[in-house]
Amino acid sequence: MTAFSAMVLGGGVLGLIFGSFLAALVMRWPEGRSVLSGRSCCDHCGRTLHAADLVPVLSHLASRGRCRGCGGRIDPVHMRMELGCAAIGVGAMLAAPVPQALGWMVLGWGLLALAVLDARHYWLPDALTLPLALLGFAVAPWITGVGLKEALVGAALGYGVLLALSLGYRAARGRDGLGLGDAKLLGALGAWFGWQALPFILLASSLLALAWVLLRALSGYAIDRTTRIAFGTFLCIAAIPAGVAARGLLASG
Structure with missing residues (x-):
């Protein structure tokens, strides 16, 4: 295995590890449960999970997406987050040298967590957007x-x-139409x-x-004027491709 292949593989493994943590975050945080304290447990029966239950992706496949204790369905967001973060880790390693690749990983993982939180709960917490x-x-x-000036x-x-759009919509319609x-x-994307x-x-x-x-x-x-759209999710999806394209056009121009 070449050094480059090892780094790409390492990016994928690192993504699986961070994906496992971020999956717990998007599951527990909106419910007010602690992410950092306490042992991992089944969301249905509360059974404490052991090392064999916590191997990213493989544990989910081995158990067929079910708790070994109660048979309850494990939310597929766990495996999806792990695979998504692994893909981001591999992609970053393929696209940039190691110091820059780590920055792209952090940005990608943060955007993935925000995209899922907004899609599931219409929530973009300050504790993620502001550090980003x-x-x-x-x-x-x-x-x-x-x-820095840019x-x-x-x-x-x-x-x-978007603040102006939000305030304008509220003034015109008397209700919120765009979250802060x-x-x-x-x-945050403007900063990046x-x-x-x-x-x-x-x-x-x-x-x-x-x-x-x-x-x-x-x-x-049914789609009408009351249909909610998690616009933050689409911002997260578009951010890196559109941002990179824009920087490329500026550099070439």
């Missing part, structure tokens, strides 16, 4: 090539644009990719959200 923004200020010059303007503009978590998330990337990210995420609505409508689901 601070990390962007710290490492973006080495990861995405964004200078990052500061990007964060302010990203937050300000979306504004904070876009501000600079203000120039924000139109690309907003356009890509809006198109994804529109495609989701159309697919739901074509599938027979």
